[in-house]
Amino acid sequence: MPPYGLGFPSDTAQSAYYPGESIITQDEILAISRLLEKHSIFPENTRIQKVSRPKAHTFEVLKASVEHTEPFILEIPSLGATMKVKGGDHSEELARICASLSEAKKFAANEKQKYFLSDYIESFRTGDLEVYRNSQRTWIMDKSPRVENIFGFVEPYRDPHGIRAEFEGLxxxxxxxxxxxxxxxxxxxxxxxxxxxxxxxxxxxxxxxxxxxxxxxxxxxxxxxxxxxxxxxxxxxxxxxxxxxxxxxxxxxxxxxxxxxxxxxxxxxxxxxxxxxxxxxxxxxxxxxxxxxxxxxxxxxxxxxxxxxxxxxxxxxxxxxxxxxxxxxxxxxxxxxxxxxxxxxxxxxxxxxxxxxxxxxxxxxxxxxxxxxxxxxxxxxxxxxxxxxxxxxxxxxxxxxxxxxxxxxxxxxxxxxxxxxxxxxxxxxxxxxxxxxxxxxxxxxxxxxxxxxxxxxxxxxxxxxxxxxxxxxxxxxxxxxxxxxxxxxxxxxxxxxxxKQEPRWVFVQANTFLRGEEVILKEYAATAKGVIQSWAERQV
Incomplete structure (x- = not known):
């Protein structure tokens, strides 16, 4: 059987979407995902961690947000377990992103851009994907801007279950x-x-x-x-x-x-x-x-x-x-x-x-x-x-x-x-x-x-x-x-x-830095070292 994508956690594989020492099963992921859907909780900015205890398992749904929220608990009857949904995952990274977006908002070209940038910030701060969905409604209406942008938990390609997304920015x-x-x-x-x-x-x-x-x-x-x-x-x-x-x-x-x-x-x-x-x-x-x-x-x-x-x-x-x-x-x-x-x-x-x-x-x-x-x-x-x-x-x-x-x-x-x-x-x-x-x-x-x-x-x-x-x-x-x-x-x-495979393409992204009032564009070598350096200096 061919490997259709990045694998689920197992004795020989791990996934950052399902972190922790206890291995979560596909049936458990499916049951939790269905319960989240039932309660209208969007999965894109979540991860699931299984916590094993002698008498029972607990599943923690980690929601990406700046704010660390008190968990609310749901019962999972099919698993005989409880699920805690709590915010604060990737808090430090999202705080830096929100700070940069707040600065960017000062230079928005129109009111629509101010609105969706505000929604970005609010969504990343609280983890509320309904606010993020609202940002997308406004973003669509910002027609042919000279400076385009995309931010958020967008594509679920790397989640083996196919619904949780990685953060990206363009x-x-x-x-x-x-x-x-x-x-x-x-x-x-x-x-x-x-x-x-x-x-x-x-x-x-x-x-x-x-x-x-x-x-x-x-x-x-x-x-x-x-x-x-x-x-x-x-x-x-x-x-x-x-x-x-x-x-x-x-x-x-x-x-x-x-x-x-x-x-x-x-x-x-x-x-x-x-x-x-x-x-x-x-x-x-x-x-x-x-x-x-x-x-x-x-x-x-x-x-x-x-x-x-x-x-x-x-x-x-x-x-x-x-x-x-x-x-x-x-x-x-x-x-x-x-x-x-x-x-x-x-x-x-x-x-x-x-x-x-x-x-x-x-x-x-x-x-x-x-x-x-x-x-x-x-x-x-x-x-x-x-x-x-x-x-x-x-x-x-x-x-x-x-x-x-x-x-x-x-x-x-x-x-x-x-x-x-x-x-x-x-x-x-x-x-x-x-x-x-x-x-x-x-x-x-x-x-x-x-x-x-x-x-x-x-x-x-x-x-x-x-x-x-x-x-x-x-x-x-x-x-x-x-x-x-x-x-x-x-x-x-x-x-x-x-x-007959050739060396894989290396896409290395530039970074911008402020030096006083001047914007500095820094580019990197198209090497593994250049990729690592560009990500490290991006601080996300």
Missing amino acids: VAIMDLEETSKLTKLVESSDIFIKRLPWTGNDENDGKGPFEKALFEAPDFTSIHSLAYCSSIIFPGINLPNYNDIRDEFGFKNVIIANRMSAEGNKAQGSPFIDPAELDSFQRAKYPAYYWWVVLHELFGHGTGKMMAEESEGKFNFDIHDPPVSPLSGKPITTWYKLGQTWTGQFGDLATTLDECRAELVGAYLMDDVELLQVLGYDENSEITAADLTYNVYLQLGIDGLRGLANFNVENRAHFAILKCLLTDSNGCVTVDYDAQSKSLIVRVDRSKIVSHGKPALGRMLLRLHLGRCTADVQSCREYYEELSWVHTEHLAWREIVLA
Whole structure:
């Protein structure tokens, strides 16, 4: 069985999300998480510590906040134990962050920025995530600021249970010229949403029941990161992650241009490309990847409607005449019950499935002639539209192979997509494996991209989308786990992938310091030492 992510605590593994000497079990984590959900306590800024005593266990839910609050106690009947929820986790670090945000507030460009900075501070001070959610409502309304920011407990990628998030912070400067190009795509977005696999009937203006009635054109900007403090440096971001806020207020997309530029590095090897294709692949590599990420963020993370009970007895669909699933041809039988969330229901599967779905949306649209024309590519452009599409399918194969090296959230998604193409595209994508020479070469049949490759991606995308929209955890898990399963044949491929691995990229973030009235930008060497030094001097 492949490792699907960072492991749960055990005799041979530990997780900072579940600290302490006593090993907490997955069943205990699940029971506590469900109890927190029942009491409307958001999990993103919490950790769980198991404290073993001779007669009973106690579970301490450590909430990140500056303030050390008195614990309140809940009984966990299924475990025969008690749970204490208390604030003050990461108190010193958050106090320093709040002090810096208070200073930043003095230089806010408008009232909206003052409001969400105040909410940041209040949330980090008290640990109240409802206040943080309110900050996100205001942050969304701060359109295309010259200085963009993201702060908070945002992404749950490193929690083995898939719901607790790590703190991250980003400050960036907007690129006006690149942002204007993205705006043109956003203005045409409604056209291309109607070409996704779950749309097509007359309902909901051609978008079908599993898509929002109104696609609010989001804020979409290209930014250059000044500092990005996170264990994962994403090329693009779509926030907030709270679906109820997204449905009511919309969302923001950002493309981090100076992170994306790493993908255009010609020095990066391509051991899984036929040498005869290497020059043409490298030439189209950056624009193909760039626009794939753009579509991933805008249409991948920006589409879909969760079938949900929004308040007692009130649903966002007709409960007496539920929408018909295009997979079964029958009315849906599952949805999100009151208080249930996407991450809460899908747990460890949520992040990898969400990334896989977004990657599929981007790739699915990358052969759309009209869309590529909006982006400036046709049969007469220097890099043709067909070349861009071909490169994306090659990249799907390459990313799938590389996914075998480190089976984390995104790599698992990439491998699942490769498996889909290998098994369901009638030879559109193949992998030449030579055990003797220890080589793997990705092949793409151009003539089958539209006729077989795209439909294969569409079938997979539809399965994931419907599972996500209808909270159909069981069938979605069965399908995705089978598709991402690493068989014996793939383990032989993995040995070659590991042997051909290049040194991992090092993203080293600058720091700013005040010297009197002057702001000093300090950069660091792109080495392990430089990374450590930058984090140490950041004091967070």
